[in-house]
Amino acid sequence: MENSNxxxxxxxxxxxxxxxGLALGVxxxxxFILTGHGLGATGFTTRLSAWLGDLAAPQWTLANDYLGxxxxxxxxxxxxxxxxxxxxxxxxxxxxxFAGRMAWRIEGEASAGRIGRLLKALAGGILAGFGARxxxxxxxxxxxxxxxxxxVAGFVFLGAFFAxxxxxxxxxxxxVK
Amino acid sequence: xxxxxxxxxxxVAVLLGFGFGFVLERAGFGSGCKLTAQFRLTxxxxxxxxxxxxxxxxxxxxxxxxIGLVNAQALYVPIPYLWAIAVxxxxxxxxxxxxxxxxxxxxxxxxxGRIDALVFFAGLLIGTYLFAGFFxxxxxxxxxxxxxxxxxxxxxxxxxxxxxxxxxxxxxxxVFFLGGWFERRARAAGQV
Numbered sequence: 607m608e609n610s611n612x613x614x615x616x617x618x619x620x621x622x623x624x625x626x627g628l629a630l631g632v633x634x635x636x637x638f639i640l641t642g643h644g645l646g647a648t649g650f651t652t653r654l655s656a657w658l659g660d661l662a663a664p665q666w667t668l669a670n671d672y673l674g675x676x677x678x679x680x681x682x683x684x685x686x687x688x689x690x691x692x693x694x695x696x697x698x699x700x701x702x703x704f705a706g707r708m709a710w711r712i713e714g715e716a717s718a719g720r721i722g723r724l725l726k727a728l729a730g731g732i733l734a735g736f737g738a739r740x741x742x743x744x745x746x747x748x749x750x751x752x753x754x755x756x757x758v759a760g761f762v763f764l765g766a767f768f769a770x771x772x773x774x775x776x777x778x779x780x781x782v783k
Numbered sequence: 784x785x786x787x788x789x790x791x792x793x794x795v796a797v798l799l800g801f802g803f804g805f806v807l808e809r810a811g812f813g814s815g816c817k818l819t820a821q822f823r824l825t826x827x828x829x830x831x832x833x834x835x836x837x838x839x840x841x842x843x844x845x846x847x848x849x850i851g852l853v854n855a856q857a858l859y860v861p862i863p864y865l866w867a868i869a870v871x872x873x874x875x876x877x878x879x880x881x882x883x884x885x886x887x888x889x890x891x892x893x894x895x896g897r898i899d900a901l902v903f904f905a906g907l908l909i910g911t912y913l914f915a916g917f918f919x920x921x922x923x924x925x926x927x928x929x930x931x932x933x934x935x936x937x938x939x940x941x942x943x944x945x946x947x948x949x950x951x952x953x954x955x956x957x958v959f960f961l962g963g964w965f966e967r968r969a970r971a972a973g974q975v
Contacts, residue, residue: 613814613816613817613820620809620810620811620817620828621809621810621811623810623827623828623831623832623835623959623962624831624835624959626806626809626810626811626828626832627810627831627832627833627834627835627836627839628835628836628839629802629806629809630803630806630807630810630832630833630835630836630839631835631836631837631838631839631840631843632802632839633799633802633803633806634836634837634839634840635839635840635843635844636799636802637799637803638840638844638853638858639847639852639853640790640795640799641790641791641795641799642857642858642859643858643859644859645799645800645803645887646887647885647886647887647890648886648907648911651886651904651907651908651911652911654908655908655911655912655915658908659912659915670915670916670918671915671918671919671922672914672915672918673915686791686793686796687796688796689793689796689797689800690796690797690799690800690803691800691890692796692797692800693796693797693798693799693800693801693802693803693804694800694801694803694804694807694887694890694891695800695804695890695894696797696800696801696804697800697801697802697803697804697805697806697807697808698804698805698807698808698813698890698891698894698895699804699894699895700801700805701804701805701806701808701809702808702813702894702895702896705808705809707808707813707895708895708896709895709896710896710898711896711897711898712897712898712899713814713815713816713883713892713897713899713900714815714816714883714899715899723899724898724899724902726881726882726883727815727882727883727884727899727900727902727903727906728882728902728903728905728906728909729878729881729882729906730877730878730879730880730881730882730883730884730903730906731878731882731884731889731902731903731904731905731906731907731909731910732878732906732907732909732910732913733874733875733877733878733881733882733906733910734874734875734878734879734882734884734885734886734903734906734907734910735878735886735906735907735908735909735910735911735913735914736874736910736911736913736914737870737871737872737873737874737875737877737878737910738871738875738886738907738910738911739871739910739911739914739915739921739925740867740870740871740874740914740921740924740925741867741868741870741871741872741874741875742861742864742867742871742925743861743871744875744885744886744887745875745879745885745886745887745888746803746885746886746887747861748861748868748871748872749833749872750833750836750837751859752860752861753837753841754836754837754840754841754844755841755844755858755859755860755935756841756935756936756937756944756947756948757860757861757863757934757935757936758863758865758930758933758934758935758936758939759860759861759862759863759864759868759934760861761936762863762865762868762869762872763868763869763871763872764833764872765869765872766868766869766870766871766872766873766876767872767873767875767876767879768830768876769873769876770872770873770874770875770876770877770880771821771822771876771877771879771880772822772880773877773880774822774876774877774879774880774881775819775822775823775880778880778881780819780822780823781815781816781818781819781820781822781823781880781881781883782815782816782818782819782883782899783816783819
């Protein structure tokens with residue numbers, strides 16, 4: 607089999623897009639059947655932020671209009687989305703391990719430099735974390751899951767997401783290479 | 784409903800999340816390089832995978848509704864606060880292009896040993912604190928532009944659901960053809 611990865615060291619090829627897409631569709635459909643909602647990610651990072659904030663700066667966190675009410679509700683991490691993201695961590699680990707794709711590395715440091723790449727990753731994370739709170743969800747929760755139920759929100763999200771991504775990639779040197 | 788084995792309980796959540804993370808890694812979505820190649824238009828995996836998953840789940844839900852196995856009223860549909868969704872979606876798209884990941888894929892990337900994905904993930908928390916700090920100013924934006932004509936495309940457009948699904952299936956096929964064309968062109972030009 608040819609090496610389908612143009613992003614660094616030779617390694618075992620990924621699944622073709624149609625197979626990954628169908629498998630993702632099956633997981634998404636099962637999630638809706640079993641729970642009535644889709645898959646997510648930033649529901650967890652938001653709760654993790656509230657939890658860590660409560661540990662490090664309890665007064666600020668409790669007084670904050672956004673994070674405070676989450677803390678008041680009790681154990682902020684005790685939620686469906688926490689378990690689901692824990693599953694994501696495990697699933698990614700198992701998949702990468704059995705595919706021989708585990709390795710410590712900074713992807714993209716060859717073109718952006720080590721510090722430059724990490725600063726870009728940090729900036730991107732801040733933008734995405736901030737944006738996800740405005741949209742009340744991320745690519746998984748609003749984009750993927752929202753579009754699967756044919757919601758207007760899902761398709762508006764995907765349109766804005768990809769349009770901004772195309773422009774931002776042009777302006778910032780073409781993404782991770 | 785709150786037992787360990789209930790469908791809304793921890794075990795089902797971990798299993799579904801496991802499938803999600805496993806498939807994303809197999810698709811190559813733990814790699815910021817492969818993900819952002821979509822924006823360079825040299826690798827269309829992100830479009831192809833997302834589109835086929837959306838179409839599969841949407842058609843599946845429709846069929847299960849028709850035979851009475853799924854109650855459409857019970858499915859969660861996000862509220863169309865159009866400004867909030869568009870601004871938030873654009874910021875996440877920009878963050879994706881600059882940082883290499885979106886929130887879910889950074890969780891996958893960091894588990895495969897990518898330090899940059901771990902840093903992106905830490906950035907998500909900082910972005911959340913930033914939002915929380917400016918919440919009094921941002922609160923109104925999170926519910927801005929509510930569309931009241933319908934939460935879903937069939938109701939908004941006034942067309943039957945099967946028609947929307949037919950268009951989506953055709954669009955997905957189109958994405959595979961268009962993406963394939965761009966990918967062959969990038970290979971021929973030595974960009975991949």
